[in-house]
Amino acid sequence: MxxxxxxxxxxxxxxxxxxxxxxxxxxxxxxxAHLRLRTDRGLAAGHGAFRRRAAARRTRGTTR
CATH class of the missing domain: 1.20.5 (Single alpha-helices involved in coiled-coils or other helix-helix interfaces)
Incomplete structure (x- = not known):
């Protein structure tokens, strides 16, 4: 190909x-929850962003 x-x-x-x-x-x-990982970025950066979004959702009282 x-x-x-x-x-x-x-x-x-x-x-x-x-x-x-x-x-x-x-x-x-x-x-x-959806953790998107990329091979062109570090694992820590992706995981950190995921955790920040999850914490923000919890403080808003939402589950998604």
Missing amino acids: QTADPGLRRRYAEAAAAQRGAIAAELRAAGA
Whole structure:
């Protein structure tokens, strides 16, 4: 597969974004917290942001 093809890369990025959106929507519908990790950022930064958002939700009295 020629991964240098701009069209292929665009379609792949679109499909991946749609998949991430569908997963996030399912998790929200289930009331689950969603920790998104990336390989281009440190684990600590992602986990810290997740914990801050969770704490903010708790102080607002919401579960999602």
